[in-house]
Each structure stands twice: as C-alpha cells, then as structure tokens.
Amino acid sequence: MFRKKVLFITAFAISFLGCKKDVEPQSTLDKSEVVNENLEEKFANVSPKLTSDNASPLLDFIFTADPTAVEYEGRIYVYATNDHQQYEHVGKDGKNGYGHIRTLVMMSSDDMVNWTYHGLINTADLAPWTQNSWAPSITSRLEADGKTHFYLYYSNSGIGTAVLTSTSPVGPWSDPLGKNIVDRSVPGVDVEAPFDPGVLIDDQGAGWLTFGGGTPKTDYMPDNARIVKLGADMISLASDVAKIPAPYFFEASELNFINGTYVYTYNTNWTDRTEWPYGHIDIPTKCNMSYMTSKTPLDPDSWEYRDNYFKNTGEDNVGPWTNNHTHLFKFKEKYYIAYHAMYLQDYFDTKGGFRNVGIEEMQVDEEHVNILMGKATFEGPSQLNPLNPFDLQQAETTAGTSGQVQFEAVGKPGNMVAKGKADKQCLMVRGADFSKQIPAKFEARVKGKGKIDVYVNNLKGAPLVSLICDGKEWATLSEKIERTIDKGVGNIYFVFNGEDLLFDEWKFIN
Missing domain, CATH: 2.115.10.20 (Glycosyl hydrolase domain; family 43)
Incomplete structure (x- = not known):
C-alpha cells in the first residue's frame, strides 16, 4: 500500500464522564455527578471514550x-x-x-x-x-x-x-x-x-x-x-x-x-x-x-x-x-x-x-x-443537536462503549444488533434530551436471555430501570420506570449482560 510509518508512543489523557459541552443542559441534571466507580472492575474493558467527553x-x-x-x-x-x-x-x-x-x-x-x-x-x-x-x-x-x-x-x-x-x-x-x-x-x-x-x-x-x-x-x-x-x-x-x-x-x-x-x-x-x-x-x-x-x-x-x-x-x-x-x-x-x-x-x-x-x-x-489549517484532537466536534430518547433509537448507535462490544447484522441492510457476552457490556449515547418530557416507561427490542440496566447521566447507584429478557424470538419488552429524573440533557448508559442476549433498538415512553 506504499505506506510508511514512524511510530512513537503517546498517552491518552482520560477525563471523567459528562455531557458534550456544546449541548447545554436545559434544566437541572447535575453534571457534577460523575462516575465514582472503578469502571475497569465494573466492565470487561473500557474505551477511552466511555471515560471522557471525547467525540x-x-x-x-x-x-x-x-x-x-x-x-x-x-x-x-x-x-x-x-x-x-x-x-x-x-x-x-x-x-x-x-x-x-x-x-x-x-x-x-x-x-x-x-x-x-x-x-x-x-x-x-x-x-x-x-x-x-x-x-x-x-x-x-x-x-x-x-x-x-x-x-x-x-x-x-x-x-x-x-x-x-x-x-x-x-x-x-x-x-x-x-x-x-x-x-x-x-x-x-x-x-x-x-x-x-x-x-x-x-x-x-x-x-x-x-x-x-x-x-x-x-x-x-x-x-x-x-x-x-x-x-x-x-x-x-x-x-x-x-x-x-x-x-x-x-x-x-x-x-x-x-x-x-x-x-x-x-x-x-x-x-x-x-x-x-x-x-x-x-x-x-x-x-x-x-x-x-x-x-x-x-x-x-x-x-x-x-x-x-x-x-x-x-x-x-x-x-x-x-x-x-x-x-x-x-x-x-x-x-x-x-x-x-x-x-x-x-x-x-x-x-x-x-x-x-x-x-x-x-x-x-x-x-x-x-x-484554513485544521488540527487533529481527541475531543473532536461538538454535538450539533440533542438526541431524542423518545424516538426509536438503534442499539448500534453509540458515543462510547465498554468491552469492545460486538455487533452482528440482522434483518434489512445496514441494521446491526449488539451482542451480549458473559461479562457486562456498556453502550453509551450522549446528549439525550429529557428537558421537555419525563419518561414513564422504557422499551427495547431484544432476543435471548439476559438483563439490560439503564442509567441516566451517570452509573452511580441503582439503575433507573431494568429489563429482564428471556425469549427465543424477537420481542419488544417494556418496563415501568418507578423513579423520576430531573429535566435536562444527559448521557444514557445501557449495561447489558447475557451471553446469548441480542439488543436491537430502544426508546423511552412518557
């Protein structure tokens, strides 16, 4: 390929979790709350994007x-x-x-x-x-x-x-x-x-x-x-x-x-x-x-x-x-x-x-x-618009992951599903907009046996909602959300576990 390479080693600068800076919170989600758990212990492997604001x-x-x-x-x-x-x-x-x-x-x-x-x-x-x-x-x-x-x-x-x-x-x-x-x-x-x-x-x-x-x-x-x-x-x-x-x-x-x-x-x-x-x-x-x-x-x-x-x-x-x-x-x-x-x-x-x-x-x-001269960074571009968590979203849409998550093609061209492993996996999306609606339910299209825990804005404490999956065919499951969250723009984390669990799409319902 006629490619030459000159290698030297640099270190990643790792920062804490938070919302992308240009998607401003519209209310009271506390962005000072950051992950205080050891992610290396919680998950099998942690991408630098999961522990930073990098795009x-x-x-x-x-x-x-x-x-x-x-x-x-x-x-x-x-x-x-x-x-x-x-x-x-x-x-x-x-x-x-x-x-x-x-x-x-x-x-x-x-x-x-x-x-x-x-x-x-x-x-x-x-x-x-x-x-x-x-x-x-x-x-x-x-x-x-x-x-x-x-x-x-x-x-x-x-x-x-x-x-x-x-x-x-x-x-x-x-x-x-x-x-x-x-x-x-x-x-x-x-x-x-x-x-x-x-x-x-x-x-x-x-x-x-x-x-x-x-x-x-x-x-x-x-x-x-x-x-x-x-x-x-x-x-x-x-x-x-x-x-x-x-x-x-x-x-x-x-x-x-x-x-x-x-x-x-x-x-x-x-x-x-x-x-x-x-x-x-x-x-x-x-x-x-x-x-x-x-x-x-x-x-x-x-x-x-x-x-x-x-x-x-x-x-x-x-x-x-x-x-x-x-x-x-x-x-x-x-x-x-x-x-x-x-x-x-x-x-x-x-x-x-x-x-x-x-x-x-x-x-x-x-x-x-x-x-004009550009410059490579770890930070990357700013988020142009918030993600709407009340619209149907694909599980293969991510801003950061853990465990080098695997995906496989299912259904129509271009559609992928996340595959569970024996170890916990995490998918994260950034800048989800909860400023106008508070969710009452969470639903996801899944197949197989396992569990999906959903966190909003951080991974501290108990999940906002958990979805238990146990079926050999594709099914859309929903679960009532018992707790309320503050209005604003934040990150969503999907922690899923189950060796044969497939996760296709999701949304919140108000």
Missing part, C-alpha cells in the same frame, strides 16, 4: 481508516477501510500490512457525536475478482428513475480502482463492472498504483475521478496524480486521463467543488523538502494534507498549489505518526474533515499500526476557496 474516534470498538462521507436525508454517512479485519487476522502482536482487508465499514450520524454502526460492505463477496478494499470515496445523485444512486469507489489493493453502486447509503451494494474502472490497462494512467480514488459530481452534474500513487519519479514532482472525467453512468470514462502536477504528492486523492472551483486534496510524501518554488506559501511538512485548485481540471497547467491544511496526526500528538488520508465535507452548514489516527492502540493492547477515523470541524473561506 473521536467515531467508533471505539473497531479499527477504521481512510474515510469518505456523503450526506443523505439529514445524516452524514461515513465509509472507511476496515483495519479491524487485518487486526483480527494478525492479532495484537501483528502488524497492519493491509493484505487481509476485504471489507469496508459503514457508519452514520445526525449530530456528529452519536454514531450508528451499519456494518460491513463485503467486497470479497460482491467483487471476488478484487484483491483488497481500501480507501473508499463516495458520491450520490438523484437519477431519472427518481431514486438517489450512490457510487462508491475504492482501492483494489494497489493495482486499480473498483466501483460499487446502490440506491441506499447502506446497501445492498452491487458490482456493475466486474473489473476496475481504472488500472494500468487504461491509456494515460501510467502510474504504479492507480488507487486511493476521489470522486466528485460538480454543479453541472458531471462526475470526476482522481487517483494515483506509487514510487515517486522525483521527490518534488512525483508525477503520479491523475484525473479523468466520468461518463453519465458514473461507471465509464468520458475523457482522456490527465495529470495533476501535485508537489510532493504521495497518495490519498480526494475532490471537492467549492464556489465553481475544483479542489483537489492529497497526502504529501515523506521525503525531505529540497525544492520549493512557492516562496509565499509554507513548505508542507512530511505526510500532511495539501490542496490545489482549478477551473479546468483536465488542463494540467491550470492547477494551482494553494497550501497545506492538515498536518500528520503524529505531528499534533494525537497518537503515533502514521499515514494521512482525509475527506473534506460540509454538513448542516459546517465544514468538517474526516481523517484517521491511532487513537485506540493502547485500548486494544497493540502497537501494530491500526487506525481509527476521527472528525474535526474546519474553517473554509468559500468566496476565495481557502481551506
């Missing part, structure tokens, strides 16, 4: 990397390389060589803090002719049939770029070509690794695809970045392949379209910066993210180097140094960057180079098409 990484029970994103019906859907598949093959003492990865991870959120895990896209089954699946890039468009179609491109190892399609952001997915959309057999590709795709549909409805990587021909101008216009069907090519003269290019191509301008982002290489003709612009540091702009993307001379906008996460002391792969996107009138860092290696007791997707808010000057 990154997005999922804390699975390794993910190389993110992309697309908005649909008020939610942002994020797709990622499944580093966890490699981790499961080589174990905690192994190294992340990427060779066993043949699935992509799906997740979504409407508030940037609570993330719904939608499971995996199994490229080995969908496209058995492919070798691996890394670094997806996705876009969508309303087509003539009245449906929104999703076009997901991904790296077929380092040998090419493949594409999947769907009419839902969570599938089912299909392979429309049965071959790479770009590889070295396509005239003009002429790069060692035509991978790491970046896709865009511009304001005229035209599709564009960038890609590239491999051993650089020169350190300063590697000549490995490419762009091509896509056909109206998004699975064919409608132009010759053109070069993008990206200085110190390495990999991780992505595309945006801002104010009539094509914005190409990429990861710079690890070489020393011996040449730099742009004296008015800072020299990009090693393995950071830079961007270029153009009005006529198929003209190599039209591309202008603009600046670097996101340093290596190791440079910002968010985990060890690693490779760099980002996606810039706009959601609910804010710009964000999705990226990866080695957030959870200590939690999983490994130093093998396994990554996790995080998100940060970014500042973008749309008028002048300027991307």
Whole structure:
C-alpha cells in the first residue's frame, strides 16, 4: 500500500464522564455527578471514550481508516477501510500490512457525536475478482428513475480502482463492472498504483475521478496524480486521463467543488523538502494534507498549489505518526474533515499500526476557496443537536462503549444488533434530551436471555430501570420506570449482560 510509518508512543489523557459541552443542559441534571466507580472492575474493558467527553474516534470498538462521507436525508454517512479485519487476522502482536482487508465499514450520524454502526460492505463477496478494499470515496445523485444512486469507489489493493453502486447509503451494494474502472490497462494512467480514488459530481452534474500513487519519479514532482472525467453512468470514462502536477504528492486523492472551483486534496510524501518554488506559501511538512485548485481540471497547467491544511496526526500528538488520508465535507452548514489516527492502540493492547477515523470541524473561506489549517484532537466536534430518547433509537448507535462490544447484522441492510457476552457490556449515547418530557416507561427490542440496566447521566447507584429478557424470538419488552429524573440533557448508559442476549433498538415512553 506504499505506506510508511514512524511510530512513537503517546498517552491518552482520560477525563471523567459528562455531557458534550456544546449541548447545554436545559434544566437541572447535575453534571457534577460523575462516575465514582472503578469502571475497569465494573466492565470487561473500557474505551477511552466511555471515560471522557471525547467525540473521536467515531467508533471505539473497531479499527477504521481512510474515510469518505456523503450526506443523505439529514445524516452524514461515513465509509472507511476496515483495519479491524487485518487486526483480527494478525492479532495484537501483528502488524497492519493491509493484505487481509476485504471489507469496508459503514457508519452514520445526525449530530456528529452519536454514531450508528451499519456494518460491513463485503467486497470479497460482491467483487471476488478484487484483491483488497481500501480507501473508499463516495458520491450520490438523484437519477431519472427518481431514486438517489450512490457510487462508491475504492482501492483494489494497489493495482486499480473498483466501483460499487446502490440506491441506499447502506446497501445492498452491487458490482456493475466486474473489473476496475481504472488500472494500468487504461491509456494515460501510467502510474504504479492507480488507487486511493476521489470522486466528485460538480454543479453541472458531471462526475470526476482522481487517483494515483506509487514510487515517486522525483521527490518534488512525483508525477503520479491523475484525473479523468466520468461518463453519465458514473461507471465509464468520458475523457482522456490527465495529470495533476501535485508537489510532493504521495497518495490519498480526494475532490471537492467549492464556489465553481475544483479542489483537489492529497497526502504529501515523506521525503525531505529540497525544492520549493512557492516562496509565499509554507513548505508542507512530511505526510500532511495539501490542496490545489482549478477551473479546468483536465488542463494540467491550470492547477494551482494553494497550501497545506492538515498536518500528520503524529505531528499534533494525537497518537503515533502514521499515514494521512482525509475527506473534506460540509454538513448542516459546517465544514468538517474526516481523517484517521491511532487513537485506540493502547485500548486494544497493540502497537501494530491500526487506525481509527476521527472528525474535526474546519474553517473554509468559500468566496476565495481557502481551506484554513485544521488540527487533529481527541475531543473532536461538538454535538450539533440533542438526541431524542423518545424516538426509536438503534442499539448500534453509540458515543462510547465498554468491552469492545460486538455487533452482528440482522434483518434489512445496514441494521446491526449488539451482542451480549458473559461479562457486562456498556453502550453509551450522549446528549439525550429529557428537558421537555419525563419518561414513564422504557422499551427495547431484544432476543435471548439476559438483563439490560439503564442509567441516566451517570452509573452511580441503582439503575433507573431494568429489563429482564428471556425469549427465543424477537420481542419488544417494556418496563415501568418507578423513579423520576430531573429535566435536562444527559448521557444514557445501557449495561447489558447475557451471553446469548441480542439488543436491537430502544426508546423511552412518557
């Protein structure tokens, strides 16, 4: 995958439980009440997200990397390389060589803090002719049939770029070509690794695809970045392949379209910066993210180097140094960057180079098409809106977990259920809004034998309500809440125990 790694060890800063700061309590939930129990004793294993206010990484029970994103019906859907598949093959003492990865991870959120895990896209089954699946890039468009179609491109190892399609952001997915959309057999590709795709549909409805990587021909101008216009069907090519003269290019191509301008982002290489003709612009540091702009993307001379906008996460002391792969996107009138860092290696007791997707808010000057420098953090973005606990919520929606919780696919595509173990597990959601209603009942859809204890705002004392489950078929059970809680916005913790217990969805009833 042509990835280099420079490792050093950093420590996680762990703070106490509380509500995400930007979701203000509307009444009297006492946020000074924090967990005073030893969570390491209470649960099998405790994620740093369960014991902090951190919003990154997005999922804390699975390794993910190389993110992309697309908005649909008020939610942002994020797709990622499944580093966890490699981790499961080589174990905690192994190294992340990427060779066993043949699935992509799906997740979504409407508030940037609570993330719904939608499971995996199994490229080995969908496209058995492919070798691996890394670094997806996705876009969508309303087509003539009245449906929104999703076009997901991904790296077929380092040998090419493949594409999947769907009419839902969570599938089912299909392979429309049965071959790479770009590889070295396509005239003009002429790069060692035509991978790491970046896709865009511009304001005229035209599709564009960038890609590239491999051993650089020169350190300063590697000549490995490419762009091509896509056909109206998004699975064919409608132009010759053109070069993008990206200085110190390495990999991780992505595309945006801002104010009539094509914005190409990429990861710079690890070489020393011996040449730099742009004296008015800072020299990009090693393995950071830079961007270029153009009005006529198929003209190599039209591309202008603009600046670097996101340093290596190791440079910002968010985990060890690693490779760099980002996606810039706009959601609910804010710009964000999705990226990866080695957030959870200590939690999983490994130093093998396994990554996790995080998100940060970014500042973008749309008028002048300027991307301001962003910074990786553990804290991540603020919660955009409270979670409504009186709406039906999925058990696979979490802001933090314990015990490296496991999930399995059940029912329609994209639906997952939490699986119980012999040890107690904990699922937590943040910023649940109890300011206008006080719950009288709690209900959940469950299967199997076990118990779910529900706590609001902290894990002290007795649970607010407990649900006893004992059934071989799926059933929706409810239990009256005997105690009252103060109005406000707080966290909800679901502690469940039962080796064959499956937990699908839940809600409170007033």
